[in-house]
Amino acid sequence: MSDHITLHVARYRPEKASETTFDAFELPCPKEWVVLDGLNHIKDRMDGTLSYRWSCRMGICGSCGMLVNGEPKLACATFLSDYAPGPVRVEPLRNFPVIRDLVVEMGDFMSKLTRIKPWIVRQVEKPLSDGEYRQTPGELDEYKQFSMCINCMLCYSACPIYGLDPHFIGPAAIALAQRYNLDSRDEGAAERMQILSEHDGIWGCTFVGECTKVCPKHVDPAGAIQRYKLQSAVEWVKAFVLPRAAQ
Amino acid sequence: MTPAFDVVLVGGGGAGLRAAIALAEASQRLRIAVVSKVYPMRSHTVSAEGGAAGVISPDDSLDEHCYDTISGGDWLGDQDAIEAFVREAPQELLRLEHWGCPWSREADGRVAVRPFGGMRKMRTWFAADKTGFHMLHTLFQTSLKYTTVVRYDEWFVTKFLVDDGRVQGVIALELATGRIEAITARAVIVCTGGCGKVFPFTTNAAIKTGDGMALAYRAGAPLKDMEFVQYHPTGLPFTGILITEAARSEGGYLINKDGYRYLQDYALGTPQPKPVLRTMELGPRDRLSQAFMKELDKGRTTDTPYGPVVFLDLRHLGEQLINRRLPFVRELCMKYQNIDPVKELIPVRPVVHYMMGGVHTDINGATPLPGLYAAGEVACVSINGANRLGSNSLPELLVFGARAGRAAADYVAGAKDPGTTVVAQLQDEQRRLEADLLQQRGRERIADIRQEMQLTVEESAGIYRTGASLIRSAAKLRELQERARDFRIEDDSRTFNTERIAALELSFMLDVAEAIVTSALRREESRGAHQRTDFPLRDDQRYLAHSLVQRQPDGSCRVDYLPVTITRWPPAERVYGEAPSDERSHYVARGAIPSGEGV
Numbered sequence: 001m002s003d004h005i006t007l008h009v010a011r012y013r014p015e016k017a018s019e020t021t022f023d024a025f026e027l028p029c030p031k032e033w034v035v036l037d038g039l040n041h042i043k044d045r046m047d048g049t050l051s052y053r054w055s056c057r058m059g060i061c062g063s064c065g066m067l068v069n070g071e072p073k074l075a076c077a078t079f080l081s082d083y084a085p086g087p088v089r090v091e092p093l094r095n096f097p098v099i100r101d102l103v104v105e106m107g108d109f110m111s112k113l114t115r116i117k118p119w120i121v122r123q124v125e126k127p128l129s130d131g132e133y134r135q136t137p138g139e140l141d142e143y144k145q146f147s148m149c150i151n152c153m154l155c156y157s158a159c160p161i162y163g164l165d166p167h168f169i170g171p172a173a174i175a176l177a178q179r180y181n182l183d184s185r186d187e188g189a190a191e192r193m194q195i196l197s198e199h200d201g202i203w204g205c206t207f208v209g210e211c212t213k214v215c216p217k218h219v220d221p222a223g224a225i226q227r228y229k230l231q232s233a234v235e236w237v238k239a240f241v242l243p244r245a246a247q
Numbered sequence: 248m249t250p251a252f253d254v255v256l257v258g259g260g261g262a263g264l265r266a267a268i269a270l271a272e273a274s275q276r277l278r279i280a281v282v283s284k285v286y287p288m289r290s291h292t293v294s295a296e297g298g299a300a301g302v303i304s305p306d307d308s309l310d311e312h313c314y315d316t317i318s319g320g321d322w323l324g325d326q327d328a329i330e331a332f333v334r335e336a337p338q339e340l341l342r343l344e345h346w347g348c349p350w351s352r353e354a355d356g357r358v359a360v361r362p363f364g365g366m367r368k369m370r371t372w373f374a375a376d377k378t379g380f381h382m383l384h385t386l387f388q389t390s391l392k393y394t395t396v397v398r399y400d401e402w403f404v405t406k407f408l409v410d411d412g413r414v415q416g417v418i419a420l421e422l423a424t425g426r427i428e429a430i431t432a433r434a435v436i437v438c439t440g441g442c443g444k445v446f447p448f449t450t451n452a453a454i455k456t457g458d459g460m461a462l463a464y465r466a467g468a469p470l471k472d473m474e475f476v477q478y479h480p481t482g483l484p485f486t487g488i489l490i491t492e493a494a495r496s497e498g499g500y501l502i503n504k505d506g507y508r509y510l511q512d513y514a515l516g517t518p519q520p521k522p523v524l525r526t527m528e529l530g531p532r533d534r535l536s537q538a539f540m541k542e543l544d545k546g547r548t549t550d551t552p553y554g555p556v557v558f559l560d561l562r563h564l565g566e567q568l569i570n571r572r573l574p575f576v577r578e579l580c581m582k583y584q585n586i587d588p589v590k591e592l593i594p595v596r597p598v599v600h601y602m603m604g605g606v607h608t609d610i611n612g613a614t615p616l617p618g619l620y621a622a623g624e625v626a627c628v629s630i631n632g633a634n635r636l637g638s639n640s641l642p643e644l645l646v647f648g649a650r651a652g653r654a655a656a657d658y659v660a661g662a663k664d665p666g667t668t669v670v671a672q673l674q675d676e677q678r679r680l681e682a683d684l685l686q687q688r689g690r691e692r693i694a695d696i697r698q699e700m701q702l703t704v705e706e707s708a709g710i711y712r713t714g715a716s717l718i719r720s721a722a723k724l725r726e727l728q729e730r731a732r733d734f735r736i737e738d739d740s741r742t743f744n745t746e747r748i749a750a751l752e753l754s755f756m757l758d759v760a761e762a763i764v765t766s767a768l769r770r771e772e773s774r775g776a777h778q779r780t781d782f783p784l785r786d787d788q789r790y791l792a793h794s795l796v797q798r799q800p801d802g803s804c805r806v807d808y809l810p811v812t813i814t815r816w817p818p819a820e821r822v823y824g825e826a827p828s829d830e831r832s833h834y835v836a837r838g839a840i841p842s843g844e845g846v
Contacts, residue, residue: 015740032485044694048746049738055452058488061289099423100743118388120347132344134356147349
């Protein structure tokens with residue numbers, strides 16, 4: 001295996017140029033290095049002007065999503081040596097406006113996150129003095145997988161629907177809505193269903209499941225979406241079969 | 248002038264978000280801003296793994312949690328603060344349960360607890376081994392329902408606005424646009440977390456550059472107990488990724504290169520097959536990290552390209568338990584170390600993890616500087632004393648985040664409006680950040696100075712320290728401060744300029760490093776995480792006191808001392824490794840309610 005590797009890194013500097021260009025950097029490639037180590041080496045030793053987001057370097061903060069050879073990846077969890085002998089192409093996440101170099105605009109995702117009401121909704125709050133809401137390990141398992149989302153947005157970058165229609169609320173937000181809908185402590189499912197059904201993007205989602213494939217935390221947004229579809233189809237049928245008051 | 252907000256929070260991690268919610272619940276009329284250099288769910292609380300301590304079992308008591316915390320901190324913690332902390336922690340953890348935190352459960356649906364280092368009872372709540380992640384996301388998502396909380400995501404605070412002896416807001420730079428604004432307020436709560444990046448090898452995220460400590464210090468607030476830096480005994484050797492203490496509380500062994508459970512040689516008890524509370528692998532972190540250094544001296548560690556290591560052995564726990572209780576440990580080992588802990592030993596070494604010291608506050612998070620509050624790791628109340636116990640920091644950020652929020656809400660009701668000097672301060676800061684920093688073409692690389700600082704601090708203020716190395720280090724840090732005036736910044740863009748941010752962070756870290764080294768030099772004793780080989784004993788006559796570092800007008804720092812608050816537990820020897828039944832006499836406070844006070 002060669003001990004060096006070349007990174008082709010996307011550069012976009014809105015004050016200087018209107019087009020994205022690529023810079024090539026030849027880097028050492030120890031087997032422990034992830035793509036993020038390569039970027040840090042560039043920034044510290046070769047070109048201080050490169051901009052990207054990162055923080056925890058352990059796959060939990062969700063900051064360093066980017067495309068590595070066209071695939072959405074966490075830069076901190078992607079080994080450079082897996083791409084030897086290279087070259088490796090590093091670009092900002094697809095489907096988002098780019099602010100600078102590898103940094104994308106995430107305001108749209110943040111507003112969608114808020115829209116699905118990602119908090120416990122209750123008719124009546126139990127007072128703290130009454131202790132915890134009992135929740136068995138089985139009840140916890142019902143929603144646990146959907147609570148693992150780190151908001152890294154790899155699924156939005158992989159989603160063909162979101163790419164065509166930015167109004168689509170998207171995989172992570174739907175998974176998070178389901179995380180609360182399926183929590184035994186929550187009573188907000190009806191409110192959230194209404195929000196999810198405001199836009200018909202969800203029905204355009206096929207069984208392709210690109211979102212689930214790229215998810216670094218095995219959240220399975222595609223599963224959440226299919227579950228939602230089934231649930232809302234049942235609600236739709238019930239609306240015909242049952243008198244209104246019984247819904 | 249009328250301020251833009253009543254309260255500005257700097258930092259949107261666990262403490263900042265808890266404070267924001269406390270403020271929003273105190274009054275709907277309060278205008279609240281959360282200013283964070285990252286999106287809040289990226290904050291470093293996210294990385295906490297093992298759990299959060301709060302007395303909940305019938306066989307536990309508040310006094311026992313107090314005693315564990317006090318003795319764990321080698322009697323440097325303030326006992327009034329510890330009593331308040333221990334009393335309020337279970338309520339705060341319960342509140343988080345009501346907000347949706349997916350705590351791990353017992354079969355009957357009650358919240359489950361696990362053992363943890365230095366704790367004599369099982370009282371650590373956990374969400375598998377992603378406790379911080381779940382707490383942070385629960386707090387962040389819950390905060391979204393409070394419409395009075397305005398967020399400034401990816402805004403970097405460069406300075407606190409101080410006029411007339413009061414803090415009146417902040418100056419901040421928006422990363423995306425380079426816009427620089429004064430965000431005025433009647434009070435500021437700083438919740439920016441720790442400063443692990445002052446050291447070369449740390450579990451801390453890239454963002455942990457001590458910003459809030461330096462901002463408060465420059466504004467005139469003292470930093471307390473900065474010499475107390477926690478090394479966590481089990482980090483992965485190349486990355487510094489933390490392998491949670493929960494791996495040991497679930498039954499993992501620490502062994503040296505001969506396969507020997509070496510902790511038995513360091514007054515931590517005798518090895519048993521199953522974990523025993525406050526014994527061996529469940530001893531406190533300072534003692535375990537010090538034991539590693541002793542093993543290194545004896546030549547009983549294993550050399551790797553990334554330093555000497557010992558091993559954490561989880562193999563006997565079995566795949567099922569590891570998957571259920573320690574899934575993240577397995578994921579991290581497999582992804583980052585290419586090791587499966589079900590079948591292989593995990594190489595580990597001590598790694599800088601947590602700052603016991605921080606901005607000096609009282610029991611309500613108030614600093615001596617009117618209008619400035621602090622909570623979480625950035626603050627030093629102090630409950631952690633000379634060594635924090637694992638699983639006390641997560642409840643700390645909840646308890647004191649909430650307290651600081653409530654205290655600030657009371658304060659702003661009677662606080663004056665900001666003065667008119669704000670405009671001039673903003674202009675000065677704009678000049679510094681734009682004319683100076685964007686045009687700076689000096690000779691010194693940011694990465695070079697940062698690396699030299701990190702090596703200097705580790706060399707002198709690591710697990711064992713001497714006066715001579717601290718003196719050398721202090722001189723070196725002054726030299727680096729000088730050289731840092733001559734930065735070369737290649738990036739002149741206003742759009743997401745991370746090089747300018749790196750320069751600002753490094754200048755913060757240099758101030759924090761100086762405070763650490765100066766306080767460590769002045770404390771001529773060994774206590775908890777501060778071990779001086781030239782002063783190997785604890786000295787309660789001279790140093791049963793908090794150090795306070797205050798910045799002087801010429802930029803140098805002065806160290807003063809403040810007595811420790813002792814309520815019911817007079818200083819005693821720290822004892823680990825005894826059978827719990829023999830220990831009762833140690834923890835029952837003199838003249839105190841014996842026990843049974845527990846929830």
